[in-house]
Amino acid sequence: MRILKLIYKNTLRHKLRSSLTILGIAIAVIAFGLLRTVVTAWYVGVEAAAADRMITRHSVSFIFPLPYSYKQKIEGISGVQEVSFANWFGGTYKDKNNFFARMAVGDNMLDVYPEYAVPKDQLDVYNKERNSCVVGKDIAEKYNFKLGDIITMDGDIYPGQWDFVVRGIYQPKYKTTDGTQMFFHWEYLNERMTKEMPGRANDVGWYIIKIKDQTQSATISEKVDALFKNSPAETKTETERAFNQGFLASTSAIITAMNVMSFMIIGIIMLVLGNTMIMASRERTREYAVFKTLGFSGFHMIGLILGESMFIACLGSFVGLALVFPIVASFEKFIPKTFFPVFYIEPITLILAVSAALFIGIAASIFPIQRVLNTKIVEGFRFVG
């Protein structure tokens, strides 16, 4: 108990130095937490992918359409439970900055994506009206969309003015579910395309295949792609996770940089705490000699130095963790929801931050401990700091 008290008192011996070190660790923990949360948010689409869903797209690129006629053929493959499809609509709502995903989807889309939970009464109305749409809770809140509102879009990929009636607001079922999307009937899009741009009628952006057994994904993927081999629109079928990961491939360098940065912060703060501990142990060289003279062993010396280092590191990480939640919450409010639809601190981030702080505490005490243990008592008494 007395040793713990001594550790505590040693920590407070240079209040300014200890406070600045604790603050430094707290800032590092916040920066680490924030960076990891951004990385998590980046990967949320991948994390949200269901194991029993597969995506079939044009083999050349996602931007090339597939014929609507493929739907029935894919449905005929054994192991396929349900097939839906979607088209990226694009468009502008009032201002180009008002970005959120708008997709023309097959009628059974919300069956394939049960995580977009729409109340049954709303879903019934949506299914009955051709120009109805369902919007996510987050964009409904942001743009104040209410049931019955008419949203007018200026089309770009599909030119013209498009009116949609809000008939459903979906609630994201899981923490990782994106609540910033808008879905409307593909039929509505296709009807107009048939009239105005017949060459683009019956085009589908990609197919979503729900499979009965997720262990069969590789086999089904091969079967689907084999079905359309040597056709004008060959396909590439992959798991939803792989498909989503493909979107992130272009930004992998940024994510890697952020990951590296988050660990570099840990490294920098380790040097700061290490420096504090080295200074502290250097100043106390004579005191450690006194302790050794009184009969305190090397383990006691390790306990004193490691204890102080861990105490500072834990205090810093505690302050950092206490602040990271409100800071991430403010950050979430500050950045557009459509940019990072899901932004929350994962438990693993907290575990990593605490582990990093503990690691810093241990690592920062290694050199001072080594120095104290290697300093003979008589050398300690002769030391002039």
Add this chain to the structure above:
Amino acid sequence: MSEIIDVQNVSKSYWRDSLEISVLHNISLKVNEGEFLCLMGPSGSGKTTLLNLIAGIDRPTKGKLIVAGTEIASLEESALAKWRSASVGFVFQFYNLIPVLTAFENVELPLLLTKLSKAERRKHVETTLEIVGLGDRIHHYPKQLSGGQEQRVAIARAIVTDPILLVADEPTGDLDRTSAEEILTLMERLNKEFKKTIMMVTHDPHAAQRARIIRHLDKGDLTEGVEYENIKANL
């Protein structure tokens, strides 16, 4: 009276780069239990080195050191640390108190290595601080005490475990005359009243007067012992 210190042909050298500096040459010394011995000599004569060797905080280059019945030169570091905590009390010139601990906590430090309960430790510390005359200063920090009081706390810390041997390196070197006299009186009392064997290093002839035997070291060699009465007569 039995011998508590038996130094047999001890030499000590230090290495500075490739240069060997011989500090003690083939020293032999016997000290009886309950003795108050003073080591005197000019700076660099090796008196602190000899004191450190006897106290087990340094090791001889050669020779045998038997202190309180233990051959300490051959002990492992951890065994030597245990031996020190049980057998020797240390008093330093600059007190070497831990500044963030109170007088009570400083004196309690050596007892933390014992199996005494908290209540027992408290009793020991309070009694010891009473002996050195600081019963009313137990919650004071070193910076709140005078030099003489700090040294008395250091003496209390040295004797709280009731060691058989007390070593003091220039215990009055940093004190004014009055405080120095108080410290020497206290050490004399510890020797006479509490039968502590004391080995003290000092430059100060007045401090040396309090010892019963004075030995001189000169350039690493020990001269013959002189009884206190003879010294007193020569001063």
